[in-house]
Amino acid sequence: MATMVQAIRLALHVGEERLGVTDVFGEDVGPPLGGVFTATQGLKTAWNTPLDERGIVGTAIGLALAGQRPVAEIQFCDYAFNTIDLLKLAGNMYWSSNGEWSLPMVVMTPVGSGIHGSVYHSHSFDSMATRIPGWKIVMPSTPRDAYGLLLSAIRDPNPVMFLAPKALLRTKAQPGDEIPGEPDERTLGRMIDAPLGDRTKWTPEWPKTDDLFIRIGEAKTVRDGRDVTCVTWGRMVAMCASAANELAAEGIEVEVIDLRSLWPYDWERVAASIRKTNRALFVNEDTEVTNFGEHLLRRTIEDLFYELHAPPRLLAGANVPGIGLADNLERASVPQKPGIAAAMRDLARHRP
Numbered sequence: 001m002a003t004m005v006q007a008i009r010l011a012l013h014v015g016e017e018r019l020g021v022t023d024v025f026g027e028d029v030g031p032p033l034g035g036v037f038t039a040t041q042g043l044k045t046a047w048n049t050p051l052d053e054r055g056i057v058g059t060a061i062g063l064a065l066a067g068q069r070p071v072a073e074i075q076f077c078d079y080a081f082n083t084i085d086l087l088k089l090a091g092n093m094y095w096s097s098n099g100e101w102s103l104p105m106v107v108m109t110p111v112g113s114g115i116h117g118s119v120y121h122s123h124s125f126d127s128m129a130t131r132i133p134g135w136k137i138v139m140p141s142t143p144r145d146a147y148g149l150l151l152s153a154i155r156d157p158n159p160v161m162f163l164a165p166k167a168l169l170r171t172k173a174q175p176g177d178e179i180p181g182e183p184d185e186r187t188l189g190r191m192i193d194a195p196l197g198d199r200t201k202w203t204p205e206w207p208k209t210d211d212l213f214i215r216i217g218e219a220k221t222v223r224d225g226r227d228v229t230c231v232t233w234g235r236m237v238a239m240c241a242s243a244a245n246e247l248a249a250e251g252i253e254v255e256v257i258d259l260r261s262l263w264p265y266d267w268e269r270v271a272a273s274i275r276k277t278n279r280a281l282f283v284n285e286d287t288e289v290t291n292f293g294e295h296l297l298r299r300t301i302e303d304l305f306y307e308l309h310a311p312p313r314l315l316a317g318a319n320v321p322g323i324g325l326a327d328n329l330e331r332a333s334v335p336q337k338p339g340i341a342a343a344m345r346d347l348a349r350h351r352p
Contacts, residue, residue: 001173002182007143008039008108008164009192010179011150012071013206016045019154023063025049026056026073026108032199036075037110037169041194042204053079057086057107061093064105064159071154074109076117077125077163084132090159091134102157106150111139112235112285113334114167119322122330124286126233129161130262130295136216137262139163141237143173145260148214155213163262165235180210219266221273225255227348229273231296232283233259236335240283243341252348262292270296271304278309279347285334288316310350315343 002010015021023045026035030048034041049056053074060072074080080087093103113122129137138153138160140146146164153160173179182188191205222241232240237258244254255273259265274280280300282293293314300312315335323333 001185002143002179002188003170003172004143004146005037005039005169007147007179008150010209011147012043014151015154020069021045021071021154022068023070027051027075029073034194053083054086057083060105061090064103069104071106076121077109077111078120078123080109080125087132091132094158095134103159104157106153106160106162108162110166111163112165112167113323113330114235116325118325122323125163126262127286127290127292130292136160138216139234141234141258142177144177144179145214147179148212152213152216167235180212182209183207217261217264217266219260219269220258222258223256225253227252227277228254228279228281228344229277230254230256230281230283231259231270236283236285239337240340243337243344247341247344254344274300274304275307278307280312281343281347283315283335283340285317287319289319291316309352310347313343313347
């Protein structure tokens, strides 16, 4: 089974071969490293840029306006904050030109905590991204979703932000959730993972994987339930599903929804689930103040107030300037499974 980073690499290769990708670029994206997480190893269109995030986004805009189809990487989302004005420019291009100019570009960036990256390599970007109109924003939680969402992002005629949870990049697909056409785990690693040491003569052997386009804006129900709806995305999906599975022993059945796409998002699926369970919990690891989960909570109250049997709740990261290097500080800064299970339990037991 492919890891998420292998799935991203496979999708980029398909993009080069079948979807018109002309450039994959960013800091250390090209040879010999192939990206700090190795997501771009062996790609024929990959090249290195200077350490200049504004230059990376600006170059992607220029290439897209010139008819190319670029995929640009910001090495860590922490360094995307100084590109906000250019991201805003990219987002409003189609609208401000009254549909005259499309901008087929993808910006990839790793997000979130979980690798002890401390202050400069642990931020989330989902709430910030959703404040920039004109962008579609996706965040996978499995290798298969990473593959399918990235292919859809590449094919889209306008800007898409692909947020990759860095703590999940080495996780493997579960049985039955493979990328269509992928070989077995050892064969895949031998084919597309660059060897250690001298790579000057290494070339990948790309497997013939099939197209898989996961529609941007379509959520996925990870676990069915009747008592609480838990809406989450990215790294938190597996954690919420695990907490829900444990609560089943107590007779509490939690429905877990992986949003997958933050904009546009699948409100129909979310609303249908909340109407069934009458309780809603929103979980993510971005900081809790002006969190995207707050938008979902507000919409829940506005649209579904009379369906609710308990106040909807947000569980998100602490509102602190950074995430500590020490394991206990990092864990205290973002939701963990015990806290998620406690929030689910409290909601399920609340009586109107």
